């Protein structure tokens with residue numbers, strides 16, 4: 001009898017260790033956090049905002065201009081940035097309860113659906129490198145692409161970023177992923193209408209020639225995909241969906257991560273792609 005129970009008991013013990021803890025709003029810190037120094041545009045000093053919501057160091061701008069984000073990420077200049085460890089501490093220092101709720105829900109969702117990266121909430125600073133959600137400025141939401149050099153990786157969220165998808169979107173940038181419509185093969189899936197895009201936003205639609213797709217299919221419903229009308233100048237949509245089976249109204253609007261989004265984390269952080 002005891003013998004037949006053994007495998008079940010072992011399974012239960014292993015499950016108890018690996019099942020992610022579900023966080024609640026009570027786990028969010030919600031207080032103040034010393035912010036990085038900002039310049040007159042509300043951007044951290046020494047940083048440049050590229051691709052809409054990603055920060056890179058100013059000294060890397062020429063390389064970005066020449067080679068794009070993927071060229072930058074694959075370059076020598078990026079070597080000093082290491083991958084995240086499997087367990088990533090996260091502090092939430094935001095007053096907006098709705099935003100706190102969306103962050104907690106995103107973290108629970110990501111933790112529940114894969115085991116390669118585990119976010120865990122902290123209520124006070126820790127020794128290792130960690131992610132800090134803090135108030136954004138000038139209605140902006142942005143973060144550093146990939147793990148930042150140094151200990152604290154800030155994700156700035158202003159109260160105008162109250163979409164349930166925003167925290168997961170920014171966490172993906174922190175993990176090193178770029179926007180889906182910037183993939184090198186995107187022209188097969190979407191047609192960009194350059195004349196319909198506001199002039200200063202056009203750089204956000206550049207094709208990243210060296211982007212790694214990790215062998216995963218193009219994902220229209222990814223949390224990293226823009227909507228068809230994002231940054232339109234009013235003359236019409238910024239892009240056309242080439243696949244007739246895809247609902248354009250759902251593109252860029254999905255609140256939660258798709259299975260392909262989750263597969264990105266697994267391939268990148270479990271090294272299976």
Ligand SMILES: [Zn+2]
Nearest residue numbers: 052053169173
């Ligand atoms: Zn983004």
